[in-house]
Amino acid sequence: MSFGWKGSVAVGLVLAGTAWGAFTLGAAITQGKWDAEKLTAAQHTMGVVVEQKAVEARVVTQYVDRVRTIYKQGATITKEVPVYVTKEDDARCSINNGFVSVWNAANAGVPLSRAAAGTAGEASGVALSDVATQHAAESQYTLELEERFIALQDWASGVSAVK
Secondary structure, eight states: OOOHHHHHHHHHHHHHHHHHHHHHHHHHHHHHHHHHHHHHHHHHHHHHHHHHHHHHHHHHHHHHHHHHHHHHHHHHHHHHHHHHSOHHHHHHOOEEHHHHHHHHHHHHTOOOOGGGGGGTTSEEEEOHHHHHHHHHHHHHHHHHHHHHHHHHHHHHHHHHHOO
16 A cells, blocks of 8 residues: 555654654643742742741740840849949959050960069059959850850851751
8 A cells, every 4th residue: 555655744743743742742841840840949949048047036036035135134234233342342452564465465466565564563453353343244245155156056056057
């Protein structure tokens, strides 16, 4: 049975149409899978972002509460310095230049100056109550920094734990 050239063209067109149909159907299925995967990934990403924001909110709230407590305690201690270190204590206790040099070098993170060593035993004019007040302020600042680093660690571990 021979179809002739018209039959051959017809069979070719049928085969080409079938191939085109299979191609477009395959493309549509692949596009559908791709779209579904993109949607799933976007939903997962949104979930991760929401969970990370929750971690951030929890950490910030805890940090603010802890720092507020540190500042309240620091203010109370500073206010109480005159009760625990009286004017009479200031008069009885002489803070010498050597102590002031050590204090300042330690706070600045620098080596002690040997130039001031000759006057180390002389009175500095700094009152004991001033030392107590300054120590309270520096301790308050140090505790606040400690809480800041704890909060940063909590945030980093919390955010990295979100999957």
